[in-house]
Amino acid sequence: KAGVTQTPRYLIKTRGQQVTLSCSPISGHRSVSWYQQTPGQGLQFLFEYFSETQRNKGNFPGRFSGRQFSNSRSEMNVSTLELGDSALYLCASSPRGYEQYFGPGTRLTVT
Amino acid sequence: AQKVTQAQTEISVVEKEDVTLDCVYETRDTTYYLFWYKQPPSGELVFLIRRNSFDEQNEISGRYSWNFQKSTSSFNFTITASQVVDSAVYFCALSFTGNQFYFGTGTSLTVIP
Numbered sequence: 001k002a003g004v005t006q007t008p009r010y011l012i013k014t015r016g017q018q019v020t021l022s023c024s025p026i027s028g029h030r031s032v033s034w035y036q037q038t039p040g041q042g043l044q045f046l047f048e049y050f051s052e053t054q055r056n057k058g059n060f061p062g063r064f065s066g067r068q069f070s071n072s073r074s075e076m077n078v079s080t081l082e083l084g085d086s087a088l089y090l091c092a093s094s095p096r097g098y099e100q101y102f103g104p105g106t107r108l109t110v111t
Numbered sequence: 112a113q114k115v116t117q118a119q120t121e122i123s124v125v126e127k128e129d130v131t132l133d134c135v136y137e138t139r140d141t142t143y144y145l146f147w148y149k150q151p152p153s154g155e156l157v158f159l160i161r162r163n164s165f166d167e168q169n170e171i172s173g174r175y176s177w178n179f180q181k182s183t184s185s186f187n188f189t190i191t192a193s194q195v196v197d198s199a200v201y202f203c204a205l206s207f208t209g210n211q212f213y214f215g216t217g218t219s220l221t222v223i224p
Contacts, residue, residue: 042214042215042216042217043202045212045213090156099144099158100206102155104154104155107154
């Protein structure tokens with residue numbers, strides 16, 4: 001099976017812009033989770049989608065949003081980018097409720 | 112509250128030495144899952160092992176071994192005869208049936224040739 005894919009792999013944006021990241025889960029996996037990884041904060045959970053519904057949400061401002069499509073692909077959107085949003089954004093898909101397989105991540109740089 | 116602590120921020124060992132990465136977790140739930148992931152410089156987290164809270168059997172996979180002790184809430188990871196390719200950041204994680212993961216802050220392992 002193909003692994004989790006994330007696009008784009010690298011992105012440079014300017015403060016105030018918005019960005020959309022995409023994640024395609026492993027075939028058959030219905031749960032997709034998003035994480036933000038920064039040197040200072042480590043891996044922080046953003047949200048999880050299951051069958052197009054947000055099931056869990058971390059402690060992030062409303063500028064961070066996501067959605068999941070009927071084919072389980074997921075997108076994450078960050079509006080009004082801030083310098084502190086520079087991070088590696090990781091997507092993980094899950095076949096069941098207790099294990100996750102991660103994609104390679106999208107490295108976002110905000111200037 | 113759920114929490115995972117990896118007290119070792121950075122570890123350096125010389126090739127062929129054994130190294131143990133510590134992980135201590137906190138939860139009041141009786142059903143939970145513990146994981147170790149490896150993150151090489153490329154960035155992708157690689158799944159290494161999963162244990163559930165009802166299975167305290169230690170596990171060995173090649174040069175890797177894991178020691179799960181509920182009495183001390185620890186899930187430690189040992190690499191025997193370390194190799195340069197083991198250099199990476201290792202994360203311990205805790206999850207529940209709701210699929211929300213709690214990660215430790217990671218231990219950066221450098222194996223010196």
